[in-house]
Amino acid sequence: MSAAESVLRVRDLDVRIPTPRGELHAVRGVNFDLRPGEVLGLVGESGSGKSVTLRALLGLHRKPVRVTGEVTYGGHNLVGMPERKLRDVRGAQISMIFQEPMTALNPVLTIGEQIRENLREHRGVTGRAALARATELLDLVGIPSAATRLADYPHQFSGGMRQRAMIAIALASEPRVLLADEPTTALDVTIQDQILRLLLRLREQLGMSVVLVTHDLGVVAQTCDRVAVMYAGRLVETAGVTDLFRQPRHAYTLGLLRSLPDAGAHRRPLRPITGSPPDLRDAPRGCAFFPRCAFGTDACLGAEPPLVPLSGERATACVHHAQLPAVGEVLV
Amino acid sequence: MTAVEGDALLDVRGLTKTFPAPQGLVDRWRGKPRKVVRALTDVDLTVRRGETLGIVGESGCGKSTLARCLVRLYPADRGSVRYAGEDVLSLGGDELRRYHRRVQMIFQDPFSSLNPRMTVGQVLREVLTVHRLRPREGMDARVTELLSLVGLPAEAAGRLPHEFSGGQRQRIGIARALALEPECIVADELVSALDVSVQAQVVNLLLELQEKLGLTVLFVAHDLRLVRHLSHRVAVMYLGRVVEVAPTNVLFERPAHPYTRALLAAAPHLDPAHRVDAPALSGELPSPLDVPSGCPFRTRCPHAFDRCVTERPELLDVGAGQQVACHLFDPAASAGGR
Amino acid sequence: MTTTAPTTTGVPRARSRRRVKPTLALGLVLLVPFVLAALAPRLLAPYSPTDFDYSAILQAPSAKHPFGTDNFGRDVLSRVIHGTRVDMQIAVFTTLFPFVFGSLLGALTGFVGRWADAVVGRVADLVVVFPFLVLVIAIVAVLGPGLTNMYIAVSAVGWVAYWRLVRGEVVAHKQTEYAQAARVLGFSPTRVLLRHILPNAITPAIVYLMTDMSLGILLGASLGYLGLGAQPPTPEWGVMVADGKNFMVTAWWISGFPGLALTLAGVTFSLIGDGLADALRPRS
Numbered sequence: 001m002s003a004a005e006s007v008l009r010v011r012d013l014d015v016r017i018p019t020p021r022g023e024l025h026a027v028r029g030v031n032f033d034l035r036p037g038e039v040l041g042l043v044g045e046s047g048s049g050k051s052v053t054l055r056a057l058l059g060l061h062r063k064p065v066r067v068t069g070e071v072t073y074g075g076h077n078l079v080g081m082p083e084r085k086l087r088d089v090r091g092a093q094i095s096m097i098f099q100e101p102m103t104a105l106n107p108v109l110t111i112g113e114q115i116r117e118n119l120r121e122h123r124g125v126t127g128r129a130a131l132a133r134a135t136e137l138l139d140l141v142g143i144p145s146a147a148t149r150l151a152d153y154p155h156q157f158s159g160g161m162r163q164r165a166m167i168a169i170a171l172a173s174e175p176r177v178l179l180a181d182e183p184t185t186a187l188d189v190t191i192q193d194q195i196l197r198l199l200l201r202l203r204e205q206l207g208m209s210v211v212l213v214t215h216d217l218g219v220v221a222q223t224c225d226r227v228a229v230m231y232a233g234r235l236v237e238t239a240g241v242t243d244l245f246r247q248p249r250h251a252y253t254l255g256l257l258r259s260l261p262d263a264g265a266h267r268r269p270l271r272p273i274t275g276s277p278p279d280l281r282d283a284p285r286g287c288a289f290f291p292r293c294a295f296g297t298d299a300c301l302g303a304e305p306p307l308v309p310l311s312g313e314r315a316t317a318c319v320h321h322a323q324l325p326a327v328g329e330v331l332v
Numbered sequence: 333m334t335a336v337e338g339d340a341l342l343d344v345r346g347l348t349k350t351f352p353a354p355q356g357l358v359d360r361w362r363g364k365p366r367k368v369v370r371a372l373t374d375v376d377l378t379v380r381r382g383e384t385l386g387i388v389g390e391s392g393c394g395k396s397t398l399a400r401c402l403v404r405l406y407p408a409d410r411g412s413v414r415y416a417g418e419d420v421l422s423l424g425g426d427e428l429r430r431y432h433r434r435v436q437m438i439f440q441d442p443f444s445s446l447n448p449r450m451t452v453g454q455v456l457r458e459v460l461t462v463h464r465l466r467p468r469e470g471m472d473a474r475v476t477e478l479l480s481l482v483g484l485p486a487e488a489a490g491r492l493p494h495e496f497s498g499g500q501r502q503r504i505g506i507a508r509a510l511a512l513e514p515e516c517i518v519a520d521e522l523v524s525a526l527d528v529s530v531q532a533q534v535v536n537l538l539l540e541l542q543e544k545l546g547l548t549v550l551f552v553a554h555d556l557r558l559v560r561h562l563s564h565r566v567a568v569m570y571l572g573r574v575v576e577v578a579p580t581n582v583l584f585e586r587p588a589h590p591y592t593r594a595l596l597a598a599a600p601h602l603d604p605a606h607r608v609d610a611p612a613l614s615g616e617l618p619s620p621l622d623v624p625s626g627c628p629f630r631t632r633c634p635h636a637f638d639r640c641v642t643e644r645p646e647l648l649d650v651g652a653g654q655q656v657a658c659h660l661f662d663p664a665a666s667a668g669g670r
Numbered sequence: 671m672t673t674t675a676p677t678t679t680g681v682p683r684a685r686s687r688r689r690v691k692p693t694l695a696l697g698l699v700l701l702v703p704f705v706l707a708a709l710a711p712r713l714l715a716p717y718s719p720t721d722f723d724y725s726a727i728l729q730a731p732s733a734k735h736p737f738g739t740d741n742f743g744r745d746v747l748s749r750v751i752h753g754t755r756v757d758m759q760i761a762v763f764t765t766l767f768p769f770v771f772g773s774l775l776g777a778l779t780g781f782v783g784r785w786a787d788a789v790v791g792r793v794a795d796l797v798v799v800f801p802f803l804v805l806v807i808a809i810v811a812v813l814g815p816g817l818t819n820m821y822i823a824v825s826a827v828g829w830v831a832y833w834r835l836v837r838g839e840v841v842a843h844k845q846t847e848y849a850q851a852a853r854v855l856g857f858s859p860t861r862v863l864l865r866h867i868l869p870n871a872i873t874p875a876i877v878y879l880m881t882d883m884s885l886g887i888l889l890g891a892s893l894g895y896l897g898l899g900a901q902p903p904t905p906e907w908g909v910m911v912a913d914g915k916n917f918m919v920t921a922w923w924i925s926g927f928p929g930l931a932l933t934l935a936g937v938t939f940s941l942i943g944d945g946l947a948d949a950l951r952p953r954s
């Protein structure tokens with residue numbers, strides 16, 4: 001995949017967070033390209049560094065957190081870009097939505113005011129035109145009687161509606177990239193289903209690229225075009241969504257899929273991944289997944305295996321990727 | 333009403349629970365009547381001895397309220413709960429304590445359900461002491477035994493909750509409940525806060541313990557995949573009501589209630605080839621402050637017809653152990669139909 | 671949710687020791703001289719705190735009288751040292767009763783709720799509609815000046831703060847899952863309250879107690895200054911500041927050093943309070 005095609009190009013992204021008990025290397029050498037119009041899923045278990053990565057893309061980390069590497073957007077490196085210049089990109093070209101909309105919405109401004117603020121800031125639209133556009137946006141995200149709901153405050157909206165409002169605000173600037181950090185984790189499945197379909201429709205209509213952070217493999221299967229699997233601060237596998245579910249090429253991905261219940265095995269024991277993820281304050285020896293891995297050998301204990309390209313558009317950081325068995329179960 | 337088959341351990345009839353809604357000062361001055369949150373309305377449910385009954389439904393539909401009423405954390409407004417024939421809602425003092433020895437609860441949040449100041453050993457020892465389950469000499473041995481039952485090393489007894497991971501804390505919660513040697517466990521979102529890989533560990537533990545100790549389990553969860561894997565039967569709740577109960581395979585293969593069908597369709601399938609374009613259900617969950625008249629689901633139901641507005645559907649038997657509360661399935665009905 | 675990663679299997683190993691916070695350590699170090707002075711003033715003070723010495727009136731600080739002398743020739747250092755006992759006593763007696771009574775009442779009404787809570791709430795409202803100092807002064811005025819009456823007055827008003835604090839915490843902790851778990855485990859209400867809720871709910875009150883002690887000293891000093899607290903010639907810092915007010919320009923040390931002692935005691939208690947807040951918080 002040539003880099004010229006990508007909207008966002010991430011190289012050697014590193015994030016180090018100082019903590020009282022030593023420096024936490026939360027993101028360790030992440031590389032990926034986000035292509036135009038694609039939904040890229042970023043999955044991994046809690047603490048694997050998904051949110052930290054996303055925040056680093058937009059330069060949202062503050063001192064003393066250290067971010068290094070390259071995040072290229074529109075020919076410029078966003079890492080280390082002065083705050084003033086970053087602001088032209090942030091919100092305008094790259095928007096972000098969060099898991100908990102209530103904390104991201106301003107409780108004392110109406111939804112309408114918040115959408116219009118974004119319109120004014122990033123698109124220079126004001127007055128009547130802004131009002132009309134705000135109504136249109138709220139309508140676009142599927143809020144009934146949009147014109148009257150513009151005057152509502154966030155607390156007057158239900159959880160699902162808040163998440164829609166968040167999306168409407170994020171879309172006001174007509175961004176080219178939408179970063180979504182677990183946008184549906186706090187929602188019910190029926191509402192989650194609505195929001196995800198909405199995202200897919202908007203991606204289609206507006207030609208945006210989306211990075212969707214989630215830990216729900218079902219959401220990945222239903223929404224993403226490509227998937228990047230994160231473990232202990234690193235990408236360990238990237239693949240097209242169909243390939244990933246059919247034949248994982250990293251022992252961790254395989255472990256994740258296998259730990260889910262499968263259709264024909266009512267009340268049979270599940271197959272968990274044993275142990276827990278490593279402490280990112282100590283650099284792991286070899287592959288970070290080794291201590292929990294069923295396929296690990298001494299070959300995994302050398303230098304930490306890098307993400308290497310395989311055939312097609314896949315890449316893996318698993319030494320034994322060729323020996324991994326198929327998931328081999330009926331997924332539901 | 334349906335006949336109870338099998339050996340009913342817990343029998344819930346007409347259970348109703350409301351909470352006073354928060355009310356602003358202005359409204360109070362104006363003397364507006366205080367609204368109520370209808371958390372549970374006329375819930376009928378039977379839990380059979382030795383089974384795992386899954387309870388699913390959207391957030392706020394009353395799953396936790398039901399669980400809490402069953403263990404007497406919340407007083408019910410109306411209705412009855414019978415445990416092995418005994419009237420649970422009127423138990424007091426020592427009787428209630430004996431009930432709690434038989435029916436235990438495990439909480440959702442592995443981070444807040446343990447007293448942050450007590451070591452694991454203290455937690456377990458306290459339970460054993462209060463209920464006089466072991467003499468002082470046998471105490472340490474029993475603590476070790478309980479810990480090993482849930483797969484924790486004996487040295488865990490000396491540690492405080494914050495020193496454990498989420499999955500380990502959930503094990504501690506299970507050990508604490510098991511200390512009373514209960515027959516029945518109410519597990520409210522036992523694994524919801526955990527990562528899938530850890531979820532699987534705790535689920536296995538639950539399965540193993542159930543096998544070993546013959547526990548009856550009420551498994552409250554919103555993860556349909558897990559509920560399907562674990563449960564013998566499943567109850568689906570909507571806005572404080574049970575709208576469908578059925579054996580697991582029946583429910584997942586032939587869901588009857590329109591809400592159940594939507595819920596199953598909305599759950600993201602793990603096969604990328606299996607994508608659907610249209611959302612399973614439009615509209616939002618109505619507020620439990622304003623439960624719609626008639627069928628609570630009618631505001632979102634694609635099949636709703638006039639009878640659904642005026643008349644509340646009862647939970648009726650439709651064969652194969654399946655019960656549904658929907659007018660579409662009322663054999664006596666003349667109107668409507670699928 | 672973030673899980674701090676434990677080692678690969680089993681339980682995380684080293685139970686890392688909690689380090690004593692620098693603020694707490696500093697506060698405790700500063701407390702030492704106050705405690706010594708309060709316990710054994712006679713051993714530390716070079717002179718009697720009350721004997722007049724007309725040959726040495728209004729002397730500036732010197733090697734003989736490090737803090738100088740006052741208008742009766744009394745050694746200010748000795749008076750400050752002897753005053754420590756009185757002021758520490760004030761710190762403890764103005765806060766101990768409100769703390770114990772207010773906290774217990776708060777625990778009880780917060781736990782039981784209903785009418786008990788409502789009744790106490792009304793009484794508390796009644797007490798707090800008056801400014802604290804005005805109310806205390808009014809009560810002392812009725813009962814008559816003196817330390818004992820001051821303790822009574824402060825206690826009658828001071829419990830409200832503790833009641834509020836502890837009640838709020840108990841109400842909040844009652845809802846936590848561990849408190850509910852304790853109930854489902856069949857523990858008696860008394861046990862749930864005393865063993866599970868209170869140890870977690872009392873922390874803010876203890877921290878506040880420290881701040882309140884420094885406030886108590888200041889209050890005692892204010893009342894002393896107004897002539898409603900300790901009576902002359904009792905060496906009490908507030909009274910001493912008051913006594914020196916006419917000599918502020920010519921002999922600053924008469925008010926200056928007791929004032930400094932007051933400030934230092936206040937800072938000491940605040941530091942300890944801050945440090946305790948950290949130390950008592952359970953780790954998460």
Ligand SMILES: Nc1ncnc2c1ncn2[C@@H]1O[C@H](COP(=O)(O)OP(=O)(O)OP(=O)(O)O)[C@@H](O)[C@H]1O
Binds near residue numbers: 280
């Ligand atoms: N501000 C911070 N200070 C200290 N550590 C942090 C901070 N933010 C994140 N971390 C740590 O960095 C690591 C990665 O966190 P991150 O939030 O990216 O995880 P995540 O993959 O988003 O997990 P989740 O699924 O729980 O959201 C974790 O170990 C977390 O504890």
Ligand SMILES: Nc1ncnc2c1ncn2[C@@H]1O[C@H](COP(=O)(O)OP(=O)(O)OP(=O)(O)O)[C@@H](O)[C@H]1O
Binds near residue numbers: 351369370389392398
């Ligand atoms: N202690 C309480 N006081 C007031 N209202 C309550 C209380 N507990 C629950 N409710 C309300 O009762 C309704 C049912 O809540 P409940 O917690 O039982 O739902 P749930 O099905 O467990 O939802 P979730 O999946 O989010 O846990 C909700 O509207 C909730 O706001």
Ligand code: SF4
Binds near residue numbers: 589640
């Ligand atoms: S009773 Fe009517 S509204 Fe309710 S689920 Fe059945 S068809 Fe739909």
Ligand SMILES: [Mg+2]
Binds near residue numbers: 050051052181
């Ligand atoms: Mg995150």
Ligand SMILES: [Mg+2]
Binds near residue numbers: 395396397521
């Ligand atoms: Mg719940």
